[in-house]
Amino acid sequence: xxxxxxxxxxxxxxxxxxxxxxxxxxxxxxxxxxxxxxxxxxxxxxxxxxxxxxxxxxxxxxxxxxxxxxxxxxxxxxxxxxxxxxxxxxxxxxxxxxxxxxxxxxxxxxxxxxxxxxxxxxxxxxxxxxxxxxxxxxxxxxxxxxxxxxxxxxxxxxxxxxxxxxxxxxxxxxxxxxxxxxxxxxxxx
Amino acid sequence: xxxxxxxxxxxxxxxxxxxxxxxxxxxxxxxxxxxxxxxxxxxxxxxxxxxxxxxxxxxxxxxxxxxxxxxxxxxxxxxxxxxxxxxxxxxxxxxxxxxxxxxxxxxxxxxxxxxxxxxxxxxxxxxxxxxxxxxxxxxxxxxxxxxxxxxxxxxxxxxxxxxxxxxxxxxxxxxxxxxxxxxxxxxxxxxx
Numbered sequence: 392x393x394x395x396x397x398x399x400x401x402x403x404x405x406x407x408x409x410x411x412x413x414x415x416x417x418x419x420x421x422x423x424x425x426x427x428x429x430x431x432x433x434x435x436x437x438x439x440x441x442x443x444x445x446x447x448x449x450x451x452x453x454x455x456x457x458x459x460x461x462x463x464x465x466x467x468x469x470x471x472x473x474x475x476x477x478x479x480x481x482x483x484x485x486x487x488x489x490x491x492x493x494x495x496x497x498x499x500x501x502x503x504x505x506x507x508x509x510x511x512x513x514x515x516x517x518x519x520x521x522x523x524x525x526x527x528x529x530x531x532x533x534x535x536x537x538x539x540x541x542x543x544x545x546x547x548x549x550x551x552x553x554x555x556x557x558x559x560x561x562x563x564x565x566x567x568x569x570x571x572x573x574x575x576x577x578x579x580x
Numbered sequence: 581x582x583x584x585x586x587x588x589x590x591x592x593x594x595x596x597x598x599x600x601x602x603x604x605x606x607x608x609x610x611x612x613x614x615x616x617x618x619x620x621x622x623x624x625x626x627x628x629x630x631x632x633x634x635x636x637x638x639x640x641x642x643x644x645x646x647x648x649x650x651x652x653x654x655x656x657x658x659x660x661x662x663x664x665x666x667x668x669x670x671x672x673x674x675x676x677x678x679x680x681x682x683x684x685x686x687x688x689x690x691x692x693x694x695x696x697x698x699x700x701x702x703x704x705x706x707x708x709x710x711x712x713x714x715x716x717x718x719x720x721x722x723x724x725x726x727x728x729x730x731x732x733x734x735x736x737x738x739x740x741x742x743x744x745x746x747x748x749x750x751x752x753x754x755x756x757x758x759x760x761x762x763x764x765x766x767x768x769x770x771x772x
Contacts, residue, residue, distance in 0.1 A: 431667060432744060433744055433745060433747060433750050436621065436750060440621060505661060505663070506625075506659075506660045506661040506664075507661065507664075508620055508621045508622075508623035508625075510621055510622060510623060513622070516623060523660060524660035524661055524662075526662065
């Protein structure tokens with residue numbers, strides 16, 4: 392199982408990044424939607440703290456993933472894929488990368504403007520982006536955070552839909568090579 | 581001898597050399613602060629009470645007649661986080677609707693062997709009165725002075741955030757209160 396991606400499929404490290412970040416994003420969405428409904432109790436404070444810690448984790452993983460992704464090649468698109476689909480896929484992928492950077496950043500920004508603590512899993516403090524309470528930027532950061540989340544949900548519907556369409560309708564290996572890597576018969580490195 | 585005693589009594593009655601009757605310092609509210617430090621989720625933060633009234637009778641050379649009397653408008657709480665302030669004023673914490681003011685009054689002043697001045701007093705906060713000792717640092721400068729007082733309290737002693745909020749890893753029990761007052765309009769006696 393090659394660590395690096397090849398023209399036939401995604402390498403193990405990129406797949407690990409993909410699925411780990413995907414799982415954390417799903418957890419974040421659920422936590423984020425649930426926590427704002429909670430009454431003010433210590434449990435709510437802890438769920439918020441967890442949401443913040445996972446968010447900062449995603450931010451760090453996405454930065455590492457981008458650095459890694461830039462260092463390796465992209466597998467070839469299926470030969471039958473028309474240019475508009477390649478373009479659409481590239482556009483959605485680029486937008487997803489931007490969103491999964493911008494959403495944790497806007498959350499960090501909102502937390503900073505709220506002058507709320509941010510201690511990564513209780514281990515170390517994350518510095519403020521605003522240098523203290525900022526009542527002007529606080530609601531703006533929250534609006535950005537929430538709006539981009541719903542844009543992400545919409546793009547994820549497209550992304551997952553396209554992956555399933557490739558797998559079940561096109562019967563190509565687009566989904567397969569992200570789940571288990573390149574097919575053995577297609578060769579690797 | 582008898583005569584002299586009489587004069588001294590008269591002098592005392594008239595208020596000469598009677599520091600208890602000295603006029604108190606005036607507090608320059610704009611340059612004075614009443615702040616506190618506590619932790620939230622183990623992160624230190626500082627809050628302030630923006631409005632308080634302090635009556636300060638203080639002459640470092642006449643501690644026997646010194647007196648501080650401070651009344652704090654609890655609703656003037658500002659921790660630079662509007663949501664936190666709102667929560668802190670609620671019934672689980674300061675309960676400002678029921679207890680809008682805190683009051684501190686000294687009972688006696690003493691000097692420690694290393695020359696520090698301590699003021700013992702009673703703090704009434706959220707309807708609970710407890711003894712609190714202030715560490716007093718006083719620096720006169722001409723007709724003005726700065727007064728810095730520090731006290732260490734436990735929020736749970738005063739029932740602030742009990743029950744589900746008692747966990748000190750969520751909200752620290754220890755609170756350091758620091759008052760910084762700019763004073764003018766009184767005088768310090770020269771005697772040492």
